[in-house]
Amino acid sequence: MELYSNRGLTTVGTVVRISPTEVSIQDPTAVQQIYQIKGEFLKSQFYEAFLPGIKNVFSTTDVNYHRRHRRLLASEMSESGLALHRDTVETKVRMTIENMAEEMETRGATSPADAAISLQQENQYIKDLKLLGFAGGLRSTFPTLMKINQYIPLPVLSLGTQVRERMRLYATQSLGRHYKLVEEQGRNAKPTLLSKLYRASEDDQDTLPFEELREDAMSYIAAGSDTTTNTLTYLIWAVCKRPDIKAKLLAELSTLPDGFTDQDLRKLSYLENVIQESLRLYSAAPSGLPRVVPQGGATLAGHFIPGGYTVSAQAYSMHRNPAVYREPLKYDPSRWENPTKAMKDAFVPFGGGSRICIGLHLAKMELRLATARFFTRFPNATLSYLEGFTDKDMEPTMYFLMSPKKQRCLINAH
Ligand code: HEM
Numbered sequence: 001m002e003l004y005s006n007r008g009l010t011t012v013g014t015v016v017r018i019s020p021t022e023v024s025i026q027d028p029t030a031v032q033q034i035y036q037i038k039g040e041f042l043k044s045q046f047y048e049a050f051l052p053g054i055k056n057v058f059s060t061t062d063v064n065y066h067r068r069h070r071r072l073l074a075s076e077m078s079e080s081g082l083a084l085h086r087d088t089v090e091t092k093v094r095m096t097i098e099n100m101a102e103e104m105e106t107r108g109a110t111s112p113a114d115a116a117i118s119l120q121q122e123n124q125y126i127k128d129l130k131l132l133g134f135a136g137g138l139r140s141t142f143p144t145l146m147k148i149n150q151y152i153p154l155p156v157l158s159l160g161t162q163v164r165e166r167m168r169l170y171a172t173q174s175l176g177r178h179y180k181l182v183e184e185q186g187r188n189a190k191p192t193l194l195s196k197l198y199r200a201s202e203d204d205q206d207t208l209p210f211e212e213l214r215e216d217a218m219s220y221i222a223a224g225s226d227t228t229t230n231t232l233t234y235l236i237w238a239v240c241k242r243p244d245i246k247a248k249l250l251a252e253l254s255t256l257p258d259g260f261t262d263q264d265l266r267k268l269s270y271l272e273n274v275i276q277e278s279l280r281l282y283s284a285a286p287s288g289l290p291r292v293v294p295q296g297g298a299t300l301a302g303h304f305i306p307g308g309y310t311v312s313a314q315a316y317s318m319h320r321n322p323a324v325y326r327e328p329l330k331y332d333p334s335r336w337e338n339p340t341k342a343m344k345d346a347f348v349p350f351g352g353g354s355r356i357c358i359g360l361h362l363a364k365m366e367l368r369l370a371t372a373r374f375f376t377r378f379p380n381a382t383l384s385y386l387e388g389f390t391d392k393d394m395e396p397t398m399y400f401l402m403s404p405k406k407q408r409c410l411i412n413a414h
Contacts, residue, residue: 015303022310024288026321027301028345031313034291034300035352041291041298043355044310049140050400054164056215057358058223069216070358072208076193079361084191086262086365093369097377100413109384109410112374113233125170128163129226130407135160137287137399171217175210193220193362220359226401227284228363232370233409234282237394238331239274239375240383240411245333246375249274253376265368273333275367276347280319281331283349285357287400288312316398318346378413386410 014027025031034041043061051059057069075081100110135156139146149157181189189195194217197208208216239246252270265271295307305311320328324346325335335343350357357363375381383389393406 015301019310021308022290022312023300023303023305025300025311025313026317027313028318028324028342030300031318031348031352032345033298034311034313035289035348035355037354039291039353040294041311041353042294044290044292046140046290046310049143049146050136051164052139054168054215054218056212056219058219066354069208069212070354072197072206073194073216073358076196077358077362082361082365085193085362088190089362089366089369090261093366093373096370097373100374100411101377104413107386108412109386109389110413111233111408111410112236113229113404113407113409124166128166128170129222130403131159131163132167132222133226133401134399135163137401140400167218167221168214170221171214174221175214175217223357224359224362226403227359228366230284230401230403231278231282231363232367233404234394235274235278235367235371236374236381236411237383237409238278238282239371240381241391242331245274245331246381249371249375250379253372256372256376260372262365262369265372268372269337270333271368271371273336274371275364276336277331277333278367279349280325280347281329282396282402283315283319284402285349285351285400286314286316286319286402287398288314289351289355313348315348316402318348321346374413378411381411381413384410384412386412 014025015030016024016026018024025034033039042063045061047059047061055062055065057066057073060066060069076084096112100112103110103114138156139160145154145157148154175194178189178192178195194213197206197213239249248270252268256264256268290310290312293305293307293309293311297304297306297309299305300311319325322328324340324342339347350360350363387410389408389410393404393408395405396402397405
């Protein structure tokens, strides 16, 4: 199979052994086999190494624990459940756009990622989010580091422990703020993504103990911030680089009524294609998602893989396979006008099966609103060359999550 990487076209196997007991697979049919709703390929120990000491809906490898949490969390994150949160998302997006406009005045350029995140919390919080992915990626990719760390403490790993503790504190504070509101305002308190669970009465089966809820809140903070922000950053950068694409997007946005809402945006097909294409090339979590082959083994892409082996597929290569996507390195939203079955099967920015991203509808709502608000407010936006910014700054780095190498993208938003 031929694959495009940043270094050009390389020929690699569809099935590649990457360690004595681990196999990476880039075959759309096999991927559908591995990541199924009722699948038997369970998350591997990789996830516990990624977030040691934290058991939540993202990291747990325990099927029953996951099923219970996922069931309880799912309704609020569904498309209908999110209707309650549209106004909150809309307000955050508007504030982000205002931040950008202000930054333009003071700095002469704006950085979408900084504008989006600076609203949420202090500087330390932002640093912590980045460090969490970095340290987690190191730990799970190089488990030997953990062994060395027992004898010679490695600063990056102890930093990771401190970061996890601070993330736990952020989650506690965030839940605490809502508890206080509920005490003061009762059921009329502004809902959050976890409201339903702690509104339930003490003896209600459909609720979670505070500690478990707090760990899930951590997964939302960690998995839900940088992912959407990085995708949005790459989207704005990619569209600003291509005046033809921007013009087509602006033409579609110009059909929107004044005071448009997400309901209006959902009808815009080109906007949807721009988001799809950004998730294809710049998907924020494009690394291998390791699963354990069930007992008895499995035949994947024509190869028998014994039970207990780890298999993984990664969106990065799947999304750049020239046999599926013509000119795969080209940013071309129009390819999504009539996608083939292979394109749909190979498109896995949110993972798949029972462990598919629980935040995907929220992420897509945020991306729709932020893209539409950004380009209607700044129709003449172009790339900025201020502060020596170049395309090289946008080369991806990957520590499980993908982000621009220099952690910045400067836009001349005027
Ligand atoms: C563009 C934005 C996003 C991308 C690309 C993304 C990507 C992913 C991927 C690939 C997975 C599967 C991980 C695996 O199998 O190991 C995942 C899982 C998850 N994501 Fe997202 N995500 C995004 C936004 C969000 C948001 C906004 C939230 C929550 C607020 C969120 C929360 C989660 C959680 C909790 C899981 C674990 C689900 C489970 O195991 O049941 N994500 N995400």
